[in-house]
Amino acid sequence: MKNEQIPKAVIARLPRYYRCVEDLYRTNCIRVSSATLSNLMGITASQVRQDFSCFGGFGLQGYGYNVHYLRYELRRILGLENKNTAILVGCGTLGQILLKSFDFENFGIFLIAAFDTNPDVIGTQVGFVNIMDLNRLESFAKIEVPDMAILAVSRTGAPETARLIADVGIPSIWSFAGCPLGVEDRILVEQVSFTDSLLQLSYRLKMQRETDSETPSQ
Amino acid sequence: MKNEQIPKAVIARLPRYYRCVEDLYRTNCIRVSSATLSNLMGITASQVRQDFSCFGGFGLQGYGYNVHYLRYELRRILGLENKNTAILVGCGTLGQILLKSFDFENFGIFLIAAFDTNPDVIGTQVGFVNIMDLNRLESFAKIEVPDMAILAVSRTGAPETARLIADVGIPSIWSFAGCPLGVEDRILVEQVSFTDSLLQLSYRLKMQRETDSETPSQ
């Protein structure tokens, strides 16, 4: 594998490649060409080949890509073949949904504990884990050393909680808070932002209306 | 306003600009320079000015940007000054969270109805709306003409439901299904994908480990 430094744009496409290839794999497809894959992805075939060649290339001239092998390589690149442990911090409505129904195992992630500050939920079991008091996080993290914290607290509490997570030595946060956490320079932070997404849609909707009214369809 | 065609990269930054400026506005900040804003955003001052100049520029030499005016312009550009109506389709756990606690009004969006196929939830009230049978969507849409459908159904049902939404003439979907819907060429689709986000974090975590082990800190 070339270790040059993978372009950001390529990394951003990796999850979608994996989704496409996973679908092909599930439908027992044996091989796929860059042309076919490019259709599924909505990009050019040239780009598919260029992207894969960043990692050394997984294809065979005249044949294309073996789906099974391609899937394995993408899983390896994405780190899905590693086993990571995660804790969930913030067991409100969103946190509880994640505990109950998100398929962490599919991503090589083991959810080993959940934390909250609300006495009403502390001690209850949701999904497969018991919810613990957040003030036990520090001693817990010393023993179990989780790879990831899933942050599902309200925006107000997010930076403070994130600091705690970073302080106890957890190296990454998957955050649903949708705001800067203030620890981005110390540990890895990946955001799922509902509001950023909605704002982009709002923008596109407005633009489309403006364009439509300039060139009325008749 | 220049109507050249705003670069995609600029559009992707608009929500974050708005968040920053909203924070400044709330803390009664009167003016802000591109340098200050660039620190908050984690980008260069040059880029801030370049970005705003796409829309004609909102600043004043020697002064910077008036926060109140900048906020207004960003709201206008993002379409938040428009009033849009939305319906929610899929009232499972995630759908119900959105009904109960997402602040749609903040985004100029009025949630006017919710739909599901499950008899157990049809007829119940969640948040401010009553949940209706999905088979009433068509007649409903003819009368109310919603601007947006929020899609919170499971991945399996997503493409079929999306087709229905497009067929009844709703021009945009905010989707939590995290998979292609098959209507992207007919109407606007904006995705919130938990899995794509988690996969990116998984990748970054793996890369960091590899880098760390190459250059051990000692």
Add this chain to the structure above:
DNA sequence: TAGATTGTTAATCGATTAACAATC
């Protein structure tokens, strides 16, 4: 006026596309 800071132009950098030799 002098200092500050914009908007814009030009230079650099990175990402995408096109073309084709290599080869299965």
Add this chain to the structure above:
DNA sequence: TAGATTGTTAATCGATTAACAATC
């Protein structure tokens, strides 16, 4: 072998950064 399709090189396109004249 002939056809297909990759991986890679070169060309194009778009986005970011640097520099500075304009001007508040």
